[in-house]
Amino acid sequence: MSGLTLQNVTKEFGTFTAVKNVDLTVPHGTFVCLLGPSGCGKTTLMRMIAGLDLPTDGAIRLDGADITRVPTHKRDLGMVFQSLALFPHLTVGENIAYSLRIRGVGKEDQKKRVDELLSMIHLSGYADRPVAKLSGGQRQRVAIARALAISPKLFLLDEPLSALDAKLREAMQVELRQLQQRLGITTIVVTHDQREAMTMADTVVVMNSGEIRQAAAPVEIYRRPADTFVADFIGMTNLIDFSADSAGRATVLGTVVENLAVPAGLSRGVLSVRPEDVHLTAPGHGAIDAKVTFVRDLGGTIETFVEGGGKQIVAVSMPNARPDVSVGQDVGIKLSSDACVVLKS
Amino acid sequence: MRREAPQRLADYGPLLFPAGMLIVFFVIPFATMIAVSFFQRDPAGFYSTAFVFDNYARFLSLFFGKVLGFSLFLAVTVAICCVVIAVPFTYLLSRARRRTQVLWLVALLSVLSLSEVIIGFAWSTLFSRTAGITNLLVAIGLMSEPVALNPSFGAVLTAMVYQALPYTVLVLYPALVRLDPTLTEAARTLGASPVKSFFTVVVPALRNTIVATLIMVFIFALGSYLLPQILGRPQHWTLSVLITDQAIYQSNMPFAAAMAVFLVLVTLGLVGLTLIATRKGEAA
């Protein structure tokens, strides 16, 4: 099949296992983000896809061919490094032309392709500048253009936007996604920024301790996290312990949640409830009793911190639905059953 | 790029030439020298093969004891003088503007690279009766007539300090450049004068560096060979001079080798001390 397939890929450094039995399929033309905290193995996984590290075990296939042991320079990749790794001794144009030059492409064709790529990244006329004279955002674009010069089979980016300031980073995320969709190139990005992953990816792969915890579309990752780690790592959430009786009725903080069906045989676990799904009401009437401890008004959203049954819970609301509460006030919490995700503890 | 262990035999290829050269032309000569130090002198040629301790036994005489003692004393004195002059100098240099630093470094390297012969000649001129510094003193009326200042111990010492000073500065330079400038600034805000902050903050912070530098300059000075000959009297000759003298003029290679081996042992012992001193510095 076309695309990238990882089968049981494992990497050990001495006694430390950086990547553990990873299986992953990336269909041709999709955009995948490897997301996780630092040290989760996402960079090592990408380095193995690039051939910069060899897996201890498992197989990597690209368009059906086994490339597990193929040296990096024969994989026809394009890769953008965290440090960008632009060659300081070459100009912008020479950097972009590097992969063409070492493949023996003629001078004329090199120049044509460089001009093409420069116009794609809105830097026409920059070919003769030294890379040191570019701004952070411009260097970023040059690194991307350089990686795309040979129309690679696989486009890899390792924390590509981490050096940029917040505003530029958001703009580049959109630009990168649009570029990828236009070129239809199979793309894998390593990031620790979940917002970045949600913005760009067709599939988000959440990793922790060398293992894949969930691989799914961004909205599904957010709405249906597979476990407490994913729920907690992606966005804000409230993780609340529950217990269930034999009929599958769940009790949370001493109150029964209506209409929530707990799978048979699960007597206790954790509910993940996104802050926007926590509704504040008047106390009583079957609501969970709580007290407001802090209100954070961020302008665009309002976060209300309440304490109920010894547990801190956050509710988020929009300004047009501003809750009329103040610190110290007794309130009630309502959890809607369809917004609760039942997880094993 | 991860540094990988060499996978195939071909990966060792680059090592072949350097390793071969260093083994053939450094390790083997060194081993030869050690071997020769146990050989017997052969007046007809260089030496004849044997295994005797005579050469080392001969070394344990009063004469060579005195030479060794003087060599060590001279090297220690040079090392102390150099470090005392160089520490404040290098400190000031490391705080100067980059352009000034570069100019000084070029000058220091130029002096450092000067041949011992040239340094010896220059100072013998400066200490001479006809072209020397005493003419200046006569001109301003401090002396009645110019005199020659060499050969003398003072002349040897001055020229050796001259030779070793650029080396001392360049050994101290990296440590002093990396010294956190906020350390002295902090001392200043706490009320220490610049001079006081130098002695209470910079010098203690560099204690290990200074000890290591002392030892390195000591080894450097131990190697001085021509200056004692050009500017000193025979009683100012060092072990290096004697080694050359025995090897070239007395054609007694085994004895020269024995003295050289001894000198290596002294040097290695001191390098070991340097390593320990700097290691401790890193731990602190």
Place this chain on the structure above:
Amino acid sequence: MTTFLQRLYLGLVGLFLSLPLIVVAGVSVNEKQTLAFPPQGFSLSWYGEIFANPEWRNALLASITLAAVSAALALAIALPLAWFLWRRHAPWANIFQLLGIAPFTLPPVITALGLLTFWATTGFYGQPWTAAISHAIFFVTLPLVTLSLGFSSIDRSLVEAAATMGADDRTIFRTVVLPLILPYLVSGYAFAFVLSLNEYIVAYMTVGFTMETLPIKIFNALRYGYTPTMASVTILFVAIAALIFGLVARFGDLPKLLGAMANTDKQ
């Protein structure tokens, strides 16, 4: 006040370092063959003498040839070694790094005597080329240190980037590593060249009786008394050293080469 004292101190050290050279420069322009300062009359004829007198000219030529060849050989030893140590993970190979630094760290008379016994034992004693090898070994430390520094300043992701773009090891070395290491290569050569030019004892003990380098020539001449050519040669050598190190400073980063990494961390 304190800046005045600081300047005074720097000035005094500067005076100490330059005084002998000032006097020698003065002596070198004496009109007659006298050792007098301040100079009597003015003449540059003693500079002409270096090139006109065949003995001095040959010594100068011998020194420059020896320095050029031995520095090149030192580089040929240091480059693959430094590259290997940077590229590969082989802790035991550090022994060669140590061997490369030892000759320069030990008192020079030891290296000189070791090489003397070696050349005498192998029967090549006195051959001019033995001096080139001897100097290359003696000064291999300098390019080894500058190159190690140069390699350690190359961002390893540059090499990885080149590999992902299709370059094999050889191509990477040619198109990425070599251009980046070039300033260090040049300064390593310059250091070895200048020091070889000025070296006395190793040259003397290996080829002293068959070949006269300039330092040997000066020392031999010194024994028979004074000639102003010594002074003019001295000034010529100082000028060469200052010129070469000046060029290194102009085209390279001298403070960094001498260990001041702090200045470059900011990049």
